[in-house]
Amino acid sequence: MPSSSSSSSSSTNSTARATSVLARPFTLGGLTLRNRIVMAPMTREFSPGGVPGADVAEYYARRAAGGAGLIVTEGTYIGHDSAGTSDRVPRFHGEDALAGWSEVAQAVHRAGGKIVPQLWHVGMARAAGAPPVPQAPQLGPSGISIDGSAAGKAMTSQDVDDVIAAFAAGAAAAEARGFDGVELHGAHGYLIDQFLWARTNQRSDGYGGDTASRARFAAEIVAACRQAVSPDFPIIFRFSQWKMGAYEAKIAESPQELDALLTPLAEAGADAFHCSTRRFWLPEFDGSDLNLAGWAKKVSGKATISVGSVGLDVDFTKALFQGERSSATDIAALLDRLERDEFDLVAVGRSMLGDPEWAAKILSGRADELKPFDLRALGTLY
Template identity: 70%
Template sequence: MRSISVQSNTIAERAAQALFRPFSVGSLTVPNRIVMAPMTREFSPGGVPGADVADYYARRAAGGTGLIVTEGTYVDHPSAGLSDRVPRFHGEESLAGWAAVAEAVHREGGRIVPQLWHVGMARSAGAPPFPDAPPVGPSGIGLDGSESGHALTQSDLDDLVAAFAAAAAAAERIGFDGIELHGAHGYLIDQFLWEGTNRRSDAYGGDPVARTRFAAEIVAACRSAVSADFPILFRTSQWKMGNYDARLATTPEALEAILAPLAAAGVDVFHSSTRRYWLPEFEGSDLNLAGWTKKLTGKSVITVGSVGLDNEFTAAFRGEAAGVSDIRPLLDRLERDEFDLVAVGRALIADPEWAAKIRDGRAGDLAPFSPALLGSLR
């Protein structure tokens, strides 16, 4: 037991230096480098987050998490969603619910940004919350290659850009600390970035830079809709839901071609989503996706991918639990400034006090993750 205690104290000392430093970008100052990753929960009937949702996020802030990125929340477009229990970021009732969430997190000393989301071609025809709305995307092509939806017109694109900008303005108005745009995992914005779903021959399709145009227009519109120092986060990934081998970029040069227009449009922080944060992204370097993103753009970055657990999130879909893992490899990378912040997902569902336990040398008390927790709002 003595060796475990000594090890925990050593981790706590390193964590105090690496994980528990303040971080600032624009008007946002986060008390530490720990971020709650966005995780869809479907506990908002009618798209309205209630007091239980506010308690859920506030509990993580009270447990020491510095920055909360909310679950994906739908922008104001009929095809944005695929569930009536996922929260929306439009409408008086939903925004009032979100204002209460932000206030609850702030009371506990945390900071919070909403993740603004449109699922695009991931939507099934006839799904709620608006059954008559078709699946939409850059070319009407699903992640499986099927032509199963509506290819967006210029008028459609203009409406979508305006919907994201309106949500950004609402976030600032009701007291959030920034926004995150969901540009990852094969959802609408990512469908434009990825050549597998973007077959357009106009200005929004073709080479990697052209494929970023829609995303860059959204970023620029959001930047114009909020204060100059109101932070904009942007989530990216190589993988797509159901297609974990997909890649936006096979070389650093190709990745830079995608990221540079987004940075120029106004992204302050990139949130680089991987399934395993410790894996190198390209041959010849140990840098992960976040590390390469920081190197190529000069922007601050968040890393994510099975932090604190011994298997990746797809195991939860198979009903598999995850044990607690050593965070020393994470600290090694953070101490080298490979990335700036660390997003924690399932480990924070399992243990709302994850951050405080790491900080206080109580790593031995961390709770493992069970898939059963996904069905409870705790």
């Protein structure tokens, strides 16, 4: 058994290592972050009528004050009738909602943080007849849901143009309202991801077919957003292999396919890729220990953000569907990867939802004070 002095020395060394690795500034476009810790986007449905209120501003400001270098907001609906499926998820269009988001950005800045909104269109994940626009149709690249059923409307060329324009309008609004960049939600089986995945994209025009063609819609959204904002205004693109309800799904079966997918987006103006995985420590492809963010950085040459059960011992699906309570764990394996520059930033979701001071505690050697995440207490977490 180590002596108390050696245990104390080990703890000191761990703290010093976490600080040296995670406290490094990072520059993305014209934005410099104070550290490598990102708050991941997490939907909460606490914005009645789609308008974020003072409680939402306080919620994000607490995480900024708690040390997060960058905050990515929960998904926000773009200005397209079919974009959403709840009237409690915030929207990023309309004067009332944008005024609320301006207050959020100002509150985060006062607390010393940086913040970007995540722009979102749910596509075929929309429930028929759901608010905020009950009469809006379910739209997707081929009208096919994640489960393979043909339940909605295949998008026309006009639909494609309208959605691209709505994303660009959201990006322009983000810059005009004082945000520090923008993230495009291309993950988890929502609209952009439905174009990327062969199962839900069975189009025979220029937006379907091989990997590069399936990436065209996403690339055109990135390009339109890039044109709508300043050249140094960061654009982050979030993507995933897995989908809600299809956890083994792959949009890229190999590094070559990932290259074909991401290169058009990088060329269109994406500054970084936010690579959503359920467990950050798992290798993405055979023959390499690199995770998805590591491979995305390798093939695209762009900055990447890794995410997936950081600091927890239970992944999201077990917490959600099996009611398991997560406990805090050490982050040595994460630091190993960051030290190797496998990826550049790390996004923390549930850990920071459960403990607004997660970043500050990790950086100051107070890991023993971390509060565990409990999904059953979600409604009380502010």
